[in-house]
Each structure stands twice: as C-alpha cells, then as structure tokens.
Amino acid sequence: MAMMSGKQYRESLRQVHPLIYFMGKKINSVMDEPAFLPHVNAAALTYDFALNPEFEELVSAKSHLTGEKINRFTHVHQSPEDLVKKVKMLRAIGQQTASCFQRCVGHDGMNACYSITFDIDQKKGTDYHTRFKDFLKMVQGKDLMVTGAMTDVKGDRALTPGQQKDPDLYVHMVDKNEKGIFISGAKAHITGAVNSHGHLVMPTTGLKPEDAAYAVACYVPIDAPGLLHIFGRQTNDDRKAACSLDQGNQEFGIVGGEALVVFDKVFVPWENVFMCGETEFAGELVERFATAHRQNYGGCKAGVSDVLIGATYDIATVQNTISGSHVKEKLVDMVQLAETLYCCSIACSALGTQLPAGNYMADRMLANITKLNVTKNIYEIGRLAHDIAGGLLATLPSEFDIADPKLGPIILKYMKSRADVPATTRIRLLRLIEGMTCGTALAESMHGAGSPQAQRIMIGRQANFERKKALAEKVAKIGTPCPGCSGCQ
C-alpha cells in the first residue's frame, strides 16, 4: 500500500487494540468513543488531502528512500522548499479543521531521529541510521500515523532524571537482552496518542553520562504489551458526548486529543531502537525536534486563526457592529497577529539548512521566535475575538433548552440580532468562537512544542550578545579618542 485514504486510516484503527482508559472506563474501540472521534476526523483529513488533487501538491511528497509518492507527514525534508511546503500544508489543513490535526509531532520526531541517528553512527560506529531508514520505509509504505512521544512527566524539576526518587518519572531502559530492550516510565500530553499506530519515543532533555539509561529513542506500536494510555480531560468533554450545536466545532474538536502514555517494561526489539545510552546526543535530538516542531506553529495556527478571524468578522456582521471603526481596526489587528506567525514560519523554513545526514532543518533561532510569538499572539487574537463577539459568548443557553418546545422559541426570539439572520447562525458562530478560545485550546498554544521559557533558552543561546555588543561599540566608536581628550580614563 502507498498512501491511505481517510477511510482506510479509520479502518486501520480497528485493526489495532491499544489499552486505553478515559473517565474511569476502559475504551475498547477508539472508533466508537465520541470523545475521540473529532481527533480521528482531523487526522483522517491529513490522509484524504494527500489524495485530493486540490491539496496533494502540499500534502504529498516523493520519498527520497524509495522514490514513491508518500504522505508528506512521513517525509524527511530534502530542501528548504520542503520545509516551506510543510508550513503551507499545515495552514491549508488548519483552515479546514480549525483544530489540531496531530500528525506533525511524529513527523518532526522522525526528521529529528533521521539526522541524529546518522550523527551517532558517525561518531560511535553504530547502525542506528540504517535501522531508522528501514523503519521510515515501513512508515512511509504503510502510511502510518506516529506520535512524537518526547515529554516526560519530569517529577521534581530541580533534579536530573537519575536523581529522581522514582526512576520512572523519565522513560528509561530497565533491561535488555539479545533481542531488544525493555523500557518503563511515562510520557505526558502526547498528541493523537490514542488514534495513532505507534509512538516514537525520544528523550526529553540533555543528559549526563550517568543518565545513560534515559538516553532512549525507539518505536513502540500502540498495542504493545505493557503500554497504557490514559486520555486527558478537555473543557468540552461533556459536549462531545451529548451535544452537537454546543460543541461549536463538532467535527474536529478543539485540540489534538492528548493522553498520558505509560510504559511498564515494554519490550522494544533492537530493529526499533534508535538511541540506547548515547547521552551526548540526547540534547541535540531534543533541539532538532523542538526546532522542527516550533517551525510549524505559524502554519497551523495561522490556518486555525483564519477560521477564528472569519467567525469574528461574521459575528460582527450578524450583530451589526461591523461598521464600527474600532471593530474593523481590531479585525485588522487579528490578521496582523496571525500573518506575523505565518511570516515567522515561512522565514525559518526558507532559511533552513542541511544537516550531515542530508536532510534539512529549519533555522533554529527563527523557529523558536515563531513559537514564542505563538504563546502571545494566539492569546491576543482570542482576546480580540472575545472583545468583538461580546459577553453572550460566555452566557448562551444550551442546545437542550433550544430544543425544548416551550423554551426554544423564547431563546430564539431573544438571541436574535439582525432581523434577517436566524438566531441559530449567531449561536453557532458564538459556540465556534467559544470552543476555539475559551478552554483547552489556548493552553495548547502556550505549551505545545515546549513552554515559552524553553524557547527563550534556545533564543538566548543563539543570540550572540557579544557580537551585538561589538557592533554597538563599533558604531559608538568606543575606544577611539574623544574630541579634546587626550585619552580615556
């Protein structure tokens, strides 16, 4: 099989049997759990679009390993143009889902592992890169959805992995034999975890030699024995189970669908192990993954913001406030904030560089600037949407009351704004804006791809303040004689 359709992707989820719990109950079928379906729907679009003539230019690519046409979410970037196309692809899909479609995390993990395994082999004489290429061919050939399982639960943040009282607070190798390794621990808030085919496990931080057991990168199928998924709560849980109109974005939800993934002595055969003890490469792997992932956010968030800006423009039209100059000004500000993010993502992609393995990575500084802007701009875009939409955003009656024969007509009478627009149009728009700005979605913009302080650390490392200081001293002519002065004191 080359590329799967959305339908084939859904069917493939029925062929695996992961252990999943949600809200205190065991979930036997991902495809039959209402809480998961929006995330399945969003991911399915990444499959359908690769086969859709309108989008295939961006969502498909040619494998450098096999020459076959593949889904871009399984592609290793071969040029800056590939990097730019990834960002454009994310915007295109974001405009259609208005929510996270999850598949970029594993994509970025695969790009990071592709390059780091090459570097490890060069220095250590290992064969990780060959293994990884074989794995990648399998992923491309089967068109698998792979998570990027990086973030450990981390325990006491002041302690290193090896200093934790409980060693399982970072995923680590607990045993190994001639067939493979066994890993234990947990990865937190893993996007798309329950509706993927497997997890690409990576270390979460730079490591010291004494933490060799924590320097593990490997692939684990979603239904591997010993693997447990606990799906996270979202602010729209109840609405997903019982509502349509009140969801706002019924088809695609509000975020990616994150889970706590627990590994209890999970066996990984050697062919799926891509790092095992090489601590000196852990930090670089994290930085490459972070760069690739932070590169994305001006793509998908711009696409999602396009929908939010559209909804805000629409609600201002429906409520007839659109002619106010302050409303127009705020709408323009929303566009400026969203396009700033897109500018950042395009720029860091266009200035991408080649790694020793031959693949390309976005510019580190500009990718981190992109994500740090996302932690601010998306909140501001949401704030402006709230400002324009009005307080009804937070006080609307529920769809159950609208459906009530006695209450419904009363609600629709009093929720009407412009006489020629149905009240339900206004309600639907407000629910969409609510879902996109009032709950879990905003926190995702803050912490997805790393919290803002992580971006500041990487920006600070690359800022080269000494060079900037030298530039300033040159312009200020520091060190040259001042007029009327015989020399500096």
Add this chain to the structure above:
Amino acid sequence: MPQRKIRARVALKYCGSCNPFIDPSRLGGHLKEVAAGYGFELVSPDAPHPDILVIISGCNRACVIKPELLELAPKRLIVAGETVNGRPVPEKDLPAALEKELLRLLPAATV
C-alpha cells in the same frame, strides 16, 4: 449542451491551497463540467502528453509554477487568484472566464 465535441487532453494542476484567495475547488468543479460537456479528457498533471495545462492557484503569488511544470504541455492556462493568464477577473466571473479562455485555446490543440 455544447454542439461542438473536442478531442483533447487537459491536465489540471492545483497549487495546494495553503491560503487561497478564491475557491479553487469551485473552479475545478466547473472545469469538470466543461470537460464533460465538450467531451475532452481532464487528466492529472502526471498523465503523458497533455495538450493544455490548466493551473489553478489560490492566490496571485502562484508559487506552484516552476519551469518544469510549465514544460508539461505546449499551452498553459493559468488562474492565479483573481486573474486568468494575467488578466484581472473578479472571482464571481472566474468560471466563465476560465471556460472562455480554455475554449479559445482548445481548437488548436484538438487531436
């Protein structure tokens, strides 16, 4: 229903629609209807020897256009945002303008 039948292969290439200013799928849908009416073949850009290449770009940047793409066919019809072969056309008139320009180009490409 058109009286004239045209034997030709028309390749359709979309830009990828990252942030389209117009509705590319609406134009593509209209092109399908025109093809069905006149009986010409609408093929993918990978198909061999098209007579005309139609490129539908969602905006006027038309970043999908590369020299190797333009070499696919001897004649090209490029919709880029609100333009048809460089001529400004309002979005509402794009389907008709696309059809008119295509029919102008097609007879010479009849095989």
